[in-house]
Amino acid sequence: MPKVSAKRxxxxxxxxxxxxxxxPGDDVESFIAYGQLIIVKKKRGAARSVLKHVLGNPSMTDEESMENSLQ
Structure with a gap:
């Protein structure tokens, strides 16, 4: 099982x-959805199917969103 290093x-x-x-060298993206960490290989549209059920809130700023995800 993978562990998080001191450098995270x-x-x-x-x-x-x-x-x-x-x-090695590929770009990946990570997302938090419903308390789960999701990692996907970065390519055009890769996260669309994984995150299709996650609804955004257009009235919320990026900063507010980040604060809410840490709670």
Missing amino acids: QITLPVSQCEALEIE
Whole structure:
């Protein structure tokens, strides 16, 4: 099971990287949704299907959103 290092880095298991075709040097994005950390390989539209059920609040600023996610 991966652990978070002192620098807050996470090493992904080889099997998960292979399943998602993540190679060294690839960009990934991380999101928090419903208390879960979601990591996706960064490519156009990659997060769309994963996050389609997450509704945004257009009246909330980015700063307010970040504050709410930390609570």
